[in-house]
Amino acid sequence: MSEHKVEMTVNGARLCATTEARTSLGDFLRSDGGWTGVHMGCEHGVCGACTVIVDGAAVRSCLMLAVQADGATVTTAEGLAAPDGTLHPVQQAMRENHALQCGFCTPGVVCTFAALLDRNEQTNEAELVKAMSGHICRCTGYQGIRKAAKALAEGTVGQGATA
Ligand code: FES
Ligand code: FES
CATH class of the missing domain: 3.10.20.30 (Beta-grasp domain)
Structure with missing residues (x-):
């Protein structure tokens, strides 16, 4: 080779x-x-x-x-995090919404969301949820990840968990 x-x-x-x-x-x-x-x-x-x-x-x-x-x-x-350790908004949203358990799928999910939002910060919830379809998570039942997507789309990251 x-x-x-x-x-x-x-x-x-x-x-x-x-x-x-x-x-x-x-x-x-x-x-x-x-x-x-x-x-x-x-x-x-x-x-x-x-x-x-x-x-x-x-x-x-x-x-x-x-x-x-x-x-x-x-x-x-x-x-993704800032040099001072400040989490990227996607990481913060995942954290606030308990969107991970074992964390195996998490790096991939945050990269997908971050790439979408960095390209277009107006990316809506439906587009983020659609992008989730490219990720398998064996732990969370996806609800926490969906909540993180909703918080990112609605600009409520930093205000606590999404309902
Ligand atoms: S390891 Fe690449 S898609 Fe599963
Ligand atoms: S948090 Fe375990 S696979 Fe997603």
């Missing part, structure tokens, strides 16, 4: 490594970058756990090869 030098910016830091052509972006981020907030679940594009943001778009990192992301700007869930 051929090896390739791959370079990208991940959460503001340069990541450069040589990897096999078959290495997924998710495995590359975890193994070569140490970004273990990227969770690998099904590894065939179904569960959404591995979702990261590549050049502004939510991407399933198990379906993208690391070599395809050469030169890209990547954000994982670890890169």
Whole structure:
């Protein structure tokens, strides 16, 4: 298998490594970058756990090869909070609405919501809920995540849990 030098910016830091052509972006981020907030679940594009943001778009990192992301700007869930630790509004909404239990699906969900809202802060509740359909959560029954989506759409994050 051929090896390739791959370079990208991940959460503001340069990541450069040589990897096999078959290495997924998710495995590359975890193994070569140490970004273990990227969770690998099904590894065939179904569960959404591995979702990261590549050049502004939510991407399933198990379906993208690391070599395809050469030169890209990547954000994982670890890169969403501000440098002082202030949570991203999506993270805050998830926290306030008890939208996670084991947390395995959570990095992917927050990246999907963050990518949508960063592109269009007017993204409505229906659009956020539709985006949830790309994520499997075995714990929460989805209600907390739906409440987080509602809070984000209504701009009530920071005011406590959504009814
Ligand atoms: S691990 Fe990528 S979609 Fe499940
Ligand atoms: S919180 Fe456990 S899978 Fe979603």
